[in-house]
Amino acid sequence: MFERKSIQLQEAVTRLMKFANPGEMEYLSPLEATGFYLAEGLVADHPVPPFDRSPYDGFAIRSSDTARATTHNPSVLKVVGEIGAGQVFSGTVGEKEAVRIMTGAAIPDGCDAVIMIEAVREIKIDDNLHIQVRRPMKANKNISFTGEDVQQGTVVAEAGKYINPGVIALLATFGYTQVPVRKRPATGILVTGSELLDLDDPLEPGKIRNSNGYMIHSQALRAGAEPIYLGKLSDDLETNFESITTNLKKVDILITTGGVSVGDYDFMPEIFNRLGANVLFNKIGMRPGSVTTVAEKNGKLIFALSGNPSACYVGFELLARPFIRAVLGARHPFSPRTTAILGADFLKKNPFDRFVRGKLELKHGTLFATPSGLDKSGVVSSLAEADCLIVFLKGRKESKKGEQVEVILLDSKESISMEDFFADKVRGR
Amino acid sequence: MFERKSIQLQEAVTRLMKFANPGEMEYLSPLEATGFYLAEGLVADHPVPPFDRSPYDGFAIRSSDTARATTHNPSVLKVVGEIGAGQVFSGTVGEKEAVRIMTGAAIPDGCDAVIMIEAVREIKIDDNLHIQVRRPMKANKNISFTGEDVQQGTVVAEAGKYINPGVIALLATFGYTQVPVRKRPATGILVTGSELLDLDDPLEPGKIRNSNGYMIHSQALRAGAEPIYLGKLSDDLETNFESITTNLKKVDILITTGGVSVGDYDFMPEIFNRLGANVLFNKIGMRPGSVTTVAEKNGKLIFALSGNPSACYVGFELLARPFIRAVLGARHPFSPRTTAILGADFLKKNPFDRFVRGKLELKHGTLFATPSGLDKSGVVSSLAEADCLIVFLKGRKESKKGEQVEVILLDSKESISMEDFFADKVRGR
Structure with missing residues (x-):
């Protein structure tokens, strides 16, 4: 019913970022503003020093x-x-x-x-x-003059800057009782799949517990959103359509997992059709998460992520996270990336750009990145350590320990521009 | 009234960490547990795979x-x-x-x-x-057997692990509706100093706005504590004694700023005397923050930080932060450190170990660290960028751009042991 035309990640991101408008402005106390982004430049309301003062005893x-x-x-x-x-x-x-x-x-x-x-x-x-x-002193000697550090009216931190403790200190210094920020986007999370059990359900053959919903909730928190867990649904077209229609009205962003593939129970394409939603893309030339779909309805985005846990995780980080940061008003909404040394062999071939969850380690100033779950026995426990995505570009052959790789940092408070994100190596072109 | 005997940072930390007992256990939903630390090992309540299953279509x-x-x-x-x-x-x-x-x-x-x-x-x-x-298949071929990845009962993440989205996914997978964590310590913040104005006070000659209180509040949030801003006090012994006595009963940790030096209005030593508090130390061989004092009363610690903003910031990160992480049950409570390349000359000499706020940058996998506020005009704005402490050990001469330095990372979710923190370079010995 929908044509599946594979596009590159950069094109997918470009399409969805067109809908990333900064959220409604609100004013928070400096006691509440940590972790938001400045919605306006932080302006010096007085010169620094504020009066001629002595630099010494x-x-x-x-x-x-x-x-x-x-x-x-x-x-x-x-x-x-x-x-x-x-x-x-x-x-x-x-x-x-x-x-x-x-x-x-x-x-x-x-x-x-x-x-x-x-x-x-x-x-x-x-x-x-x-x-x-015992000796003549010159006029103006040893005086720090009013405004010699910062003139009144100077922007000391630009709009879109992440608010850390240093920014809070500046906000207080310059008398901000009300800090202008963008509201956290209300981000609904709805998981689908008849195979999913609730956390307190006993296990049944063929079924697994719903971990994606909770994982995405945590990822959305890390991204700075206000996540709202909306529950799980079985693979039933009517129920899913009803729930998505109703919930979309209550949130700023809707994230679903499952139902985006091409199987008999993958209802998301039909739901978008019925909704009259504008499907921005439904196939991306990457692994995992190639079937990740994003659709727009009345200016709101629905991120339809894969039900596969790693595809779900990666789809959120690459597509939803920069969108959320942009809605929060971040000047640069993309996760930072850098070069690292591969900490273990990665022997899969890469017919598509591949984004692998990994763990970073800094050893004497050099960054190492090791894929999570390389060997079977490590899959589960290494998931807990993942703090980066290791990028293996399309066409790259087997990679050996010690080779250079590009990594996307997931726990950083800093972020970079789309241009920088797609420059050089992670270009997805 | 108190003897000031300078001790090294490692000794100071050792003394205060003796009082770092993990906080009361509480149980949170996986929707609330992100950012806490596991109070118990995360145990697989079922084998993985949970049943014999097919690895292929x-x-x-x-x-x-x-x-x-x-x-x-x-x-x-x-x-x-x-x-x-x-x-x-x-x-x-x-x-x-x-x-x-x-x-x-x-x-x-x-x-x-x-x-x-x-x-x-x-x-x-x-x-x-x-x-x-067309060919014989062997028995057991292409079957992922129950438990071949993880046996039921295996600890897949240890107690004290930071709870990130990957850990949340595991908690959900293994049916944790209630995640055991340690309560955030209620951390009172009280600033002292007659020179301090409220944020909405008009400026007056000789006075500055209270920025330390808000900065420490933000640092405490970043550390994972539950900060409680208790206001500011003028330099008056009776009022300060009264407030500290009353507030100490309401919180788990008390942090004060100012009043710890040797001036006429530095009342903290006399207050600790009246309180009958056990002063763990009142002088550390480091800059800034040499007068940082920590005292204990009925098992609770009072961190008396300097009123100087940079000393206050550094004192919190080096002393209060690992303590808070330990109360939260972190397995390794110290901020990670690594080697970086100095991004600009730092020409001060170092008669004491010096910890300078700096900004990190990763360029092609190499970490650079540049001191904040090296030149006068940059002091204020570069404060907003600080995300590390650059370590210049006692005796180190002028440092040139391009030299190797040790840095302590302030925005990392990871943390290291005290042994590792004080190994090699940042040894403070």
């Missing part, structure tokens, strides 16, 4: 008082006060006067230089503290 | 029926059924019969081998589908 002075100072004939200044944390000196410092000043404190009126504490000798005259200055 | 047969099969005299078997997803074949397959079987489906009773679909010729006899088999 020392004494604020008037440089003119030291013009004729020498070792043999030092200038003697009377210490008329001390400036502690958060304090300012009241009044103006007069001729032949000095004020004890702490690092970061505001330069008192009347002063135009700071002399470091090590450079003076403190003496008492009539029980009053004085300092001896 | 093909036909389940009785090997004895093919004993004399040749190309010229093929065995002809009648196809008596088909097994789809989640189905089982009812009844027993008899002599000279075969069943069409899909990948992953259960081997029907009576059969002891699977022949791949490519290896047979399908023919019709009296309108009934039959297959021709």
